[in-house]
Amino acid sequence: MKSTTAAPEPRQLTGKGQATRARILEHTAALIYRNGVHATNNEQVRRAAGVSGSQLNHYFPTKESLVLAVIAWQAENVLSLHRGDEFDSFEDVEGFRKWAAFYVGYERAFHEGCSLGSLASEIIKTDLDVHDELSEAFTQWRLIFRDSLARLQRLGRLSNDADPEQLANLLLAAFQGGMLLAQIAREISPLRDALRAAIDHVESFAITPDS
Amino acid sequence: MKSTTAAPEPRQLTGKGQATRARILEHTAALIYRNGVHATNNEQVRRAAGVSGSQLNHYFPTKESLVLAVIAWQAENVLSLHRGDEFDSFEDVEGFRKWAAFYVGYERAFHEGCSLGSLASEIIKTDLDVHDELSEAFTQWRLIFRDSLARLQRLGRLSNDADPEQLANLLLAAFQGGMLLAQIAREISPLRDALRAAIDHVESFAITPDS
Structure with missing residues (x-):
């Protein structure tokens, strides 16, 4: 503020x-x-x-102060959910599948999109001075994915060929883009497909005990 | 209209x-x-x-009639570009790399985002009656990718294990989400990373003459 x-x-x-x-x-x-x-x-x-x-x-x-506080509120909700028990802190690739299934099963996904991403899209071209808050929220969100992927590498469950930063950007982009396309299409398949394929790609770097 | x-x-x-x-x-x-x-x-x-x-x-x-015509105008530009010589009609996976490089090198990507996607995001929650036009434009866009991938399968350059519809949704979602994240971050890396990883995934289904 x-x-x-x-x-x-x-x-x-x-x-x-x-x-x-x-x-x-x-x-x-x-x-x-x-x-x-x-x-x-x-x-x-x-x-x-x-x-x-x-x-x-x-x-x-001012409306700006209210919108800023709503950004902070939505960011807190999204980040808490991602850090909470809901997704088992992404301890393995299955954690990402669970995350995707949660949002694919979320009916408002294709009515109103991502609570934070749809807000960002709507105001990013306006002159509301909310850019730093939005940027910080999405940075934190990306870091949750990146740090989880890096931890899986340290645990020997993900190949060192994987680039955690790149894969984190893929997951978050597939999510945001999939949410937008689902809203536009008024059906969930663009989100479901994009997340499934993105997680398949992450899984291609997985190391199983047998290998 | x-x-x-x-x-x-x-x-x-x-x-x-x-x-x-x-x-x-x-x-x-x-x-x-x-x-x-x-x-x-x-x-x-x-x-x-x-x-x-x-x-x-x-x-x-009315403003609605003007916005509708702008959607049609931007859709026509985007679809023509994708169908034109610029990307060699996506004759191989390299065509997708060329497509990604074009947008990653496009400075306005991280200032103003996708000309069609950013417009869609901004108005999708308003009561402007533009939903069918938006939906149709994105359907056409997805079909360009899907049909290209299906053609690569018929030509024996892409494994039949690949799902052209799913991969088309991945490419378009990675593009739209990457554009939004690049706008928010004010730098291109989210778009670059998301497209690179998405195309790596497509390439994992590629069949080379040696294999």
Whole structure:
């Protein structure tokens, strides 16, 4: 968040203040995910979150400050999910299959796309000053894949011929591109195909105990 | 174009009318590619194309009709490029490398992304009625890859184990996702990595005369 904004930092808020701020964010994130940034206005946010105009203005004085906080919120959700138990921390190639199956089975994938990627695509050409936050979120996301792949190499489960950085970019690009193509096609097969083929490629570097 | 609009079909126009319509489209496409749909307004289009308000309104009575025509324009450019001599009609895996090198060497890739994909991402959640046109454009694009891969199979240059539909979705998703990630990162490596790894995967199905 920029130093020029008068919005209080979350840590400066009381428990009740933090809860109100979180409620605004949760509802704004949901509205933006469904309708996009441009179609989401203060009136909708106030109604959905049940706050007054002055409350909204207190926590988020500008649309930019609100969008920045939604980026941080969505990034935190995505990164936590990827670091959590859900995908077994990508301990083997099967972990990537599980990750792909999770999103391929996620109905909103082909309605509204990736919660973070679709937001990024929508605002990257606008003059909202959110570039650094977006860039940082996607860097962290790529590092989760890269570090998992590097760990598999150290454990002797992935050939040293594999390039963890390159494969991390393949996985994340196949995911983001597949999400966009699924949204456009209104069916999941572009995402399913892209992830399956990308993980097949990762698996081609796998070392099994028999080999 | 919807039947409810009063805009003349291009084929109904005189040569001069067609030229004016094309000039409006060319300038609008450039403005949208640089600034996005939301930041592009009639006044900018009129100034850039050197037309009056009534001329603009004659050819494109609504913003929706203008955006629809820009989608068709960008789709035509992308599809023609892919079908043209530039990529040797993807006669072998080297054709895909050449395609990737073209876009990796294209500076606007990491400034403004894919001319068609970035437009799709920006408007897919809006209520502009452009879904069928977008979907059709991306279907045609995928078919160019799929048919090329199927032809390589018929020519005995690609294993029958390869799934042309799946690989086409991988290539297009790696391209779209890589373009988005390159835009966000402001550097080309996500696109370069994703395309290289995707084409490596395609190449793993290649049959060389020696094998």
